[in-house]
Amino acid sequence: MxxxxxxxxxxxxxxxxxxxxxxxxxxxxxxxxxxxxxxxxxxxxxxxxxxxxxxxxxxxxxxxxxxxxxxxxxxxxxxxxxxxxxxxxxxxxxxxxxxxxxxxxxxxxxxxxxxxxxxxxxxxxxxxxxxxxxxxxxxxxxxxxxxxxxxxxxxxxxxxxxxxxxxxxxxxxxxxxxxxxPGFRLHAADGHTTALGGEVDSHADGLFTQALNRVDLRARDGELVLDARELTFIDHNNLLRLADHAARLGAPLALRGSWPGLARLVDLLDLRDVHVDHAA
CATH class of the missing domain: 3.40.50.300 (P-loop containing nucleotide triphosphate hydrolases)
Structure with a gap:
């Protein structure tokens, strides 16, 4: 890693x-x-x-x-x-x-x-x-x-x-x-995946959208996988932006992270094409 x-x-x-x-x-x-x-x-x-x-x-x-x-x-x-x-x-x-x-x-x-x-x-x-x-x-x-x-x-x-x-x-x-x-990091990870780390809060709104448009997020095996093990916070607006970005790519979003709030936020927003896989 x-x-x-x-x-x-x-x-x-x-x-x-x-x-x-x-x-x-x-x-x-x-x-x-x-x-x-x-x-x-x-x-x-x-x-x-x-x-x-x-x-x-x-x-x-x-x-x-x-x-x-x-x-x-x-x-x-x-x-x-x-x-x-x-x-x-x-x-x-x-x-x-x-x-x-x-x-x-x-x-x-x-x-x-x-x-x-x-x-x-x-x-x-x-x-x-x-x-x-x-x-x-x-x-x-x-x-x-x-x-x-x-x-x-x-x-x-x-x-x-x-x-x-x-x-x-x-x-x-x-x-x-x-x-x-800026508080968050969106970068390449092992195995041709992409990682999201740090905090994505309201101060990052425009920058996060711009970063998503600059990186090559691609679906693999029918889903868009994001390594979120280093993510410590994301607010609801930016999670919605991330989900919308995945939807535009035509793939469900899989978030592999350990921050407890991530799964709760996905459930609260009823994001049916987003699921969280707990990762240590």
């Missing part, structure tokens, strides 16, 4: 984990990036650092990682300038970016590494509404790939440049984040 929830550091994350990190200043971000990359090197992954700026300056920011120079020489670590890949104002093509990371992961495994791990400071790619919409779609698609392949990533965004609303659109599509808002 992938890790899902709030995190206050980037150590101890596994081969399929995906973190959305909001930071206030560059030294803070670089410290968390070093944690994540060092942990990856120690677990046998090839690691990659992607951020804005000159490559030499980016390498300098990684000097706190033991053995980083050797890792760079031997191909265990890579550093890429964001500007070398994307022109200013570029809109990411989601499927193409996932293909690029798929190829990088497969290459790392062929070269004898346990997998591939990336830190990407992606603030310049989400500054406009068009960029944000494309990148949010990419975040979901790449998260889907990560769930079943040895690829892990930390996606970082500057709080000085990205407002709360934009960050929430991105964070809610990650299994892990360091920010308490």
């Amino acid at each position: 992938r890790r899902s929830g709030l995190v206050d550091h980037t150590r101890g994350l596994g081969a399929h984990d995906h973190v959305c990190w909001r930071y206030d200043d560059v030294p803070e971000f670089e410290a968390r990036a070093r944690e994540f990359l060092l942990d990856g090197l120690e677990q046998g992954y090839r690691v990659c650092y992607v951020a804005s700026g000159d490559v030499d300056a980016l390498v300098h920011g990684l000097r706190g990682i033991d053995g980083i120079d050797r890792a760079l020489r031997e191909g265990a670590a890579q550093v890429t300038s964001l500007e070398a890949t994307y022109p200013v104002g570029a809109v990411v093509e989601p499927e193409a970016q996932v293909r690029a990371y798929t190829a990088a992961t497969e290459a790392a495994v062929r070269d004898g590494f346990a997998g591939f791990r990336v830190v990407a400071e992606a603030t310049p790619l989400v500054r406009t509404p068009k960029q944000l919409a494309a990148f949010a779609r990419y975040e979901h698609l790449v998260d889907r790939y990560m769930a079943d392949h040895p690829f892990s990533a930390m996606c970082a965004y500057s709080s000085a440049e990205i407002d709360d609303s934009a960050f929430a659109e991105l964070a809610c599509l990650h299994p892990n984040t360091n920010a308490r808002a």
Whole structure:
């Protein structure tokens, strides 16, 4: 099972984990990036650092990682300038970016590494509404790939440049984040399923609908299954939105969760095409 929830550091994350990190200043971000990359090197992954700026300056920011120079020489670590890949104002093509990371992961495994791990400071790619919409779609698609392949990533965004609303659109599509808002997480899970965690309350109304429209919820064996083991609350309006979304997909909804209020709410709302399977 992938890790899902709030995190206050980037150590101890596994081969399929995906973190959305909001930071206030560059030294803070670089410290968390070093944690994540060092942990990856120690677990046998090839690691990659992607951020804005000159490559030499980016390498300098990684000097706190033991053995980083050797890792760079031997191909265990890579550093890429964001500007070398994307022109200013570029809109990411989601499927193409996932293909690029798929190829990088497969290459790392062929070269004898346990997998591939990336830190990407992606603030310049989400500054406009068009960029944000494309990148949010990419975040979901790449998260889907990560769930079943040895690829892990930390996606970082500057709080000085990205407002709360934009960050929430991105964070809610990650299994892990360091920010308490938006409160819920809708992300890929093991076995080609989707998981819903956290709290879905009235503050999340529009964002939850938007997130449902961005992810690929698909029926399997005649029903739409949602792993809700990490769900701690959902209000009646958002449960109705979820049920309506499943109905539009033409499938009954199966919620696998442990929050006691879930089954009671389904019964209270008389949602006949929704059932709750208790999961520990």
